[in-house]
Amino acid sequence: MRDELSALLEQAAPAIVREVAGALSQRSGSVYRARGVVATGRAVGDLVAAMVADVAAGNGKQLRAGLRDILSRLSEEAISFRDLRLVQEALRTDLFTRIEAADLPLAALRAVEDWFHELTHQCSLYLLAQREHLIDRQASEIEVKLAEQRQLSIPIVPIYEGVLLAPLVGNLDAYRAQVLTTRVLEVVGRSHARLLLLDVSGVPKVDQEVVDHLLRTTRAVRLLGCQTVLIGIAAELARTMAGLDLDTSELVVRRSLQEGLSHALATLGLAVARR
Template identity: 75%
Template sequence: MREDLSPLLQRAAAVIVRDVAGSLGERSGSVYKARGAAATTRLVEALVTALVADVATGAARTLRSILRDTLNELSEAAISFRDLRLLQEALRTDLFARIEVAGLPLAALRAVEDWFHELTHQCSLYLISQREVLIDRQASEIEVKLAEQRQLSIPIVPIHAGVLVAPLVGNLDAYRAQVLTARVLEVVGHSRARLLLLDVSGVAKIDQEVVDHLLRTTRAVRLLGCEVVLIGIAAEFARTIATLAVDYRDLTVRRSLQDGFAYALATMGLAIAAAR
């Protein structure tokens, strides 16, 4: 069987490459039309060369070794299922037509069919691996962007020598609370601030988890010698704190940012005086 099929493939290889690459290049919206005739021809030529070698040995080792790199050379982006299906259909249709015209025995058709089964299998594995890489890359990019947004949404700015203010806006989930603690400790450690005004008036939802996060942050900042003043404690916040089994008597709270700033100045022995 291989004695009949191999010579046919070798003689017709160049024509098969030309015809299949030409038909693929005409498919609008495909990677083949986008990448151009030269890249498509190299892909088809590599597959036909692998087919000739594999038919001669009775195994698909060449196909398995070259397919991934060959597809990657065609396009840096992930190739779609449609593009791979177009490739298989065009190559299979051309080969089976030539085998039929040549009047080769049924065993020749089976040998080529087995090779195409392996091609389908390898293409499926390629698609799965490409999707996994794409998903991992997108997940990493999303996580980085979320981390950047969360960190940027917690500004900590100095409003006086030794005094920092951190206005919190939106929801304070577990991840954002960790970012808050890390950011506060980093800035307080670098600036050697004495007071941190933590404005919680913009926090959308106040529950036990939020209060617990804030108390943890307060205790951690105190270890650096910095006092935390909670600003904008609403009635809901006060009720939540009162229901917790924690000692909140040493918490410093002020109603507004103005009151908090006045407290900070008084703590440092300063005051705002009217200009003459």
């Protein structure tokens, strides 16, 4: 039975590929229509070749080893469930028609049916792998967008020649603190500013890690020749900083933006005078 089936499949393979590929390439909205009859024919030919080898060997080794490569050569994008179902149905219908016409025993149908069960299984694994890849890619894209939004949420603006203001609003977690350091160093290095007013009056709560980041930012900015002035420390933040075992003597602190600006002007040797 297996020899007769293998002989039938080998003999009919060119006709199977031609008819199945021709039918698939006419299906609107499918990857086969988009890729054309030649590319579809190559993919179907590879599937038929795997089936011929697997039926002769009595296993699904060729299919398991080659299905993903066959699909990736057909399309760089993930192939949909509909397209996978279309090729399975078209191949199955054509093959079963030929086997019945050749009056092969029922065992031949079962052998081919077993191969199609393996094809369904491998297609399911392919779809799962593609779904996981898509989820990972989307998660990475979301993380990038969130990072961009977090950077945009920390504006650093010049308010006077040589003076920058960085108003912080919302929770200042460790990630945003790292983003703050990166942004500050970038802007200070580009503008050659002498003073940075870091306004934390809009930060409701910070922990030891965040305070440590603020100190690191202050030290890094100082290496660029810029002094950091911490503005608007609330009572809770003051208690947090006082209770930490950290050296805060290097911080220049002012209660309000007005006092911070006055300090900046005095440092620059300037003063505001009434006209």
